[in-house]
Amino acid sequence: MHLDLLDILRCPFCGGRLNLVTSLFHRTSDDTISDGVIGCECCVFPVVDGIPVMHLQGSAVAAREAIEAEAPDRALLAMVGAENDKAAEAFTEAAASATSTYRDIVNSLGDGFEGGYFLYRFSDPTYVVADAVVRAVAGTVLAGGGRALDVCGGSGHLTRALVPLSTPAPVMADLFYTKLWLARRYTAPGAVPVCCDANIPLPFARGAFDYAMCSDALMFVWMKRLVVGEMLRAVDGSPRATVLVNHAHNQLVWSPSHGNTLTVSGYRQLFQPAVPRAFGESALLEEIVQSGRIDLARVDSEAQLSQDAAFTLIGTKVEEVFRSHAVPPPQQYSGEWSINPLYQVDRDAGQLRLTFRFPSDDYEYEFGACRRYLPQSATVDAAALAALQAGTPQPALDDLIRRRVIVSLPQRYV
Template sequence: MRPDTLTILRCPYCGGRLTVDETVFHRFDGDAAIDAVLSCQCSQFPVVSGIAVMTVEGVAETAREQVADGDPAGALRTMAGGGDEGAADRFAAAIASPSATYRDVVDALGPEFAEARYFLYRFSDPTFLVADAVVRALGQAVLGGGGRAIDLCGGSGHLTRTMAEFTPSTVLMDWTFVKLWLARRFTAPACDAVCADAHVSLPFASGAFRLAVCSDAFHYIWTKRLLSAEMLRLIGDNGAVALTHAHNSGRDNPSAGMPLAPDGYRALFEPLDSRAFSERNLLADVLAGRIDLSRRDDERSLAADPAVTIVASRRDSVFAARPLEERRGVRGELRLNPLYDVSRTEAGATLRLRFPSGDYERECAACRTYLPEELTLDGSVLSAVDKSRLTEAVAALLSRRIVLDLPEGYA
C-alpha cells in the first residue's frame, strides 16, 4: 500500500486516521506497506500482501494477529481461504508455481468461485465494453488534471486496469480478499487494494477521489442510499460517479439482486445532474466507435432495457459525446478470446464460439453482435497473435474482440 493511499484511508467505524503500528511486525517494499498492522483510536486492521483489510469481521482478526506475530504467509492463507481450509489449500497450491496464471488460480478455487463463471471472460462481454467506454469518457473529463479514481465492488480489477490508464492513483475496493489479490498479481498490479464492506461507511476521506465507479454490483447492495451518499462524499464538488450495468427492476435478469427502476437509481444522486442511459444504446455507441453521454435517453428506452448506466456530476464537461480513442500498441499480451474453442491446423485455426454456461449466454447474448459464431484464421495471423505483434489484421480482430489485449499472465 502506497503512502499516499494510507493518507486517505479512514477507519469505517470511528472515521479516524490510520498509522502503521511499528511496535509489531511490519514489512515494507520501499515506502509501500506490504504486511503491517494499522491503528486508529478504536481498532486495528491488517495489511496483508499489500491489501488493507478494513474490517474486524470474519477472519480479519485472525489475520491481524498473524501479521502482528510475524506470520504474513499465514495471514495470506487465512484471508484467501476466508475460513474455508479447502479453499486455502487450493489457493496455496496454485500460487506455489511461479508460472501460475490468473486462469490457473481461478480454476484452482473451484467452479463456485465467481470468476470461474464470469470474470475470466470479462474483457469481451458487452457489460465490460460499455463500462470500459464510460470510464474512458469520464477519465478524460475529470482526471485530466490529476486526481484519484476508485473502483467500488470491483472484483478482480478488470475495470481498475482501465482507470489506471488515466491516473497512477487508482484504488480497487471489494469485500472478497482473493479477488483483490488476483487484481494486484495479474489484472491491475499498479493499483492499491482495500478489502472493505460497501454496506457500511467507506474507509476513505471525503473528497479523496475525482471518479467513483460501481460496475455490475450496485443492485446487490441493500444499503443503496448509504452507498450512493458515500460515493458522492468521496468525489467532492468536482468529480463524477457512475453505476454501470445496474439491473432494471422492471425487466428480468438471470441474477437480479435487489434492483431499482432507472428513476430510482437516478434519484439517489440528486441534487447533482444525474442521468440514466440505456445500456443497449451505449453498446451501439461503442460498436460505432464513440460514446455519447450528452443525450438523454427517453423513458421508453430505459424501461425496456434490462440494465442501465447512471452518471452523475456537477461538471458539464462530463456529459459530452466523444470518439473512442484508437489503440496505440499492445498493453499486455495478445490472446485469442477465451470464449472460442480453437482447433489448430498447419494452415491456421478454426474458432467456434462457446459460452461457459447458459446463464452467461443469456446475460451476455449481445456479444453475438460482434463475435462471429465461427471463423478461420490463417497461420500468419495466428503467429502475430502468439507473438503479440499488432499487425493490421490483428488490429481488426482486436476491434471485434476476437483477439484481446490481456494482462500478462492472465490466461
Template sequence: MRADTPATLTDGERRWPVVSGIAWLRAGRDDVRERAVAALDDGDPDGAAVALLADADDWWDEPPPPPERLRAALHARTLRDAVTLLGLGRVGVYFLHRWSDPSWLAALALTAAHPPAGRPVVDLACGAGHLLRHLASHGHRDLVGVDVVFAKLWLAHRFVLPPGAASLVCADLTAPWPLPAPGRPRHVACHDALYFLPDKERVVERARAAAGEGGAVLLGHCHNATHPAGRSGLPLDAPGWTALLPGSATYAEEELTAAAVEDRVALPATPAELMGTEAIGLADDDAAAPPDRTLLRPAPGAALRPNPLYGDPGGPRGRIWPHVRWAEEYGPRAERYLPERWTPLPVADAVRRRLLLDLPDRW
C-alpha cells in the same frame, strides 16, 4: 489508521492485516481479522492470506475451499488456475471472460463518455481490477480499488494489474469508507455491483462525497427491476435509479454496448429506452469532461491475443460460451458482436468485435 508493524495497521483499538499490499478493513469479521493478524505476528503471511481468501461476501452460496487448496492458490501460475483453486465458480468465469461480456463493453462506453480526465479514480466493488488495469494502460494514475472480497483483490494484485498500478483496499461499501476526504476532485465509479447492495442511497451519498466538488460519479450496469433479465440482486426500476443521482446523464445498457462495438460515443437514453432497458448507466460529472473514445479500445501497443472463447488457435475455432450462466446472462447480446466462428478481420475490426483482446500476461 496507522501502521504498527510492516504488515498490520491499527486504529488505536484494533489491529488490521495488510497482505500482498492489500489493507483488509472489513467490518463485522473480527474472527477473520484476528486470525489473519495472529498469523502475521507468527511470521506466516501465507497463513494470513489463507484466512482472508476463505472470506466471501454475503451473497456467496458456496463453501470455501479447504485450506490446502487456498495455500496452493498462492502458488498458481495463471489467473485460470487461481480462480479454480479459490473455488470462485461462476464468479471466476465472469473474471476470466470479463473482457468479452456486454456489461464490460458498457462500462467502457460509460467511462469513455464521462472519463476521469486526469482526476484520481476510485473504483468501488472493483472485483479483479479489470477497469483499473484498463485505465492504467491508458496512462491514468492515482487509482484506488475497493472491494469487500479479499480473493478478488488478490487476483487483481497477482494477475491482472501491472505492479504498483493501483492501491487496493478490502472494505464494505455498506459500512463507513476508509477513504480520506478528497484533496481534489475524484472520478468515482461503481459498475455491475450497486444492484446487489441494500441502502443504495447511503452508498451513493458516500460516492458523491468521495468525488467532491468538480468530481464525477458513474453507476454502471444497474439492473432494471422491470426487465426480465434485470431481476437478480436487489434491483430498482428506472425511476428508482435516476432518483439516486438526480440530474445525471442516463444510458440504456444496449446503447452503451453498441457504442463500444461501433467505436463511438454513447447517446443518452430517451425515457422510453430507459424504461425498457435491461440495465441502466448513470453519470454525474460536475466538470463535464469531454468524451475520450480512446478508452473504448486497448491502449496503443497492447499485446493482443485471440479471444479464449474461440479455443485453441491451432484447433477448431467455433465460439463456445464458458458457462451456462454466462450464456444465459450475456449470450443473447454477446452474439451480436462475437461471430459464431472465428472470422479473419482487420485488426481494428477484430478488436471492436472482441475477437482480439488485451489479456493479462498470465491469463
C-alpha cells in the same frame, strides 16, 4: 501497501487517521508495508500481503490475530478463505509459482469461488459497454490529472482501464480480498487495492478523488444510499468531481442476475442533491456495434429507460462528458493479444481456424448479445498474430480486435 496510502486512508467507523502499530509484528521495506497492523483511536486493522483490510468481519479478525501471532502466511489463508488443509495447500502452491495463471489460481480456490465467467469477461456485452463508458468519462474527467476510485471493483477488469488514466494510481476497493489479490497480480497491476465493505462508510478521506465509479455491483449492495453518498463524499471539492454507476439493473425488467434493484428514478434519488443523467445500456451497446461511438449527449425518455434491463448513471458538472465519443479500439494495456477464450482454436498450416462456443447455457442466457459482434467462425493468420503479440501493429487484424475476436488479456490469464 505504499505508506502514502495512509494520507487518504481513514477508519470507516471514526474517520480517524491510521498509522502502523510498530509494537506489533510487521514486515516493512523502504516505504511499503507487507504485513502488519494499522490503527486509529478506535480500531485496528490488518495489512495482509500488502493489502489493507478495512473491516471487522470474521476473516479480518482472524487475519489480524494471525499477524499478531507472527504468522502472516496464516493471515493470507484466512483472507483467501481456505476452508481446510487441502484448500490451503492448493492455493499456496499455485500462489507460489511464478508461472501460475489467473485460471490456475481460480481453480485452486474451488468451485465456490465465483471466478468462472470472469475468464470470458473481456468480451461480454456488459463489459463492452462499461469499458467504453469508463474510457469516455474517466478519459475526459482525468485528462488533466486526477485520481480515480473503483468501488466494488471485484477482480479489477474495469479498474484496468483506469490505470493509464489516473494520476496517482487508481484505488480499487472491494469486500472480497481474493479478488483484489488476483487483480493486483494479474488484471490491474499498478492499481492500489483496499479491502473494505461498501455497506459501511468507505475508508477514505473526503475529497481524496476526482472520479469514483461502481460498475455492475450496486444492485448487490444493500446500503445503496450510503455507497453513492460515500462516492460523492470521496470526490467532494474536486472541480471535476464525477460519480459513475455502470450496469445498474432495472427493477421493472428481469435479468438472470437481478439482485436488489431499483427503478431509474430510484437510482437517481441516490445521488441527491446531485442530478445524474441516465442512459439505457441496450442503446449504448447498439451504438457501439453499429457506429463505434457512444452518444452521451442524448436524452433517453422515461419510457425508453423503463424498458431497458440496465442503466448507466453519470453525475458530474464536467459538461465535456456529455457529448458523442468515438469508442477507441480495445487497448493492449499491460498484457498480451490473444484469441478470445470463447473460441475453439484449430491450427491449419499457418492459419488459426476459430469456432465460437458458449461455455455454458447460463452464460449464453445472460450474455448471448455478444453474438452481435462475435462471429460464429473466423480465420486468423498465425504469423500476423505472432507479430501483433511481438508489438508490431497488424492493420489486417484491426477488425478482429474491434469485434473482440482478438482480445487484450492480462499476462498469464488463461
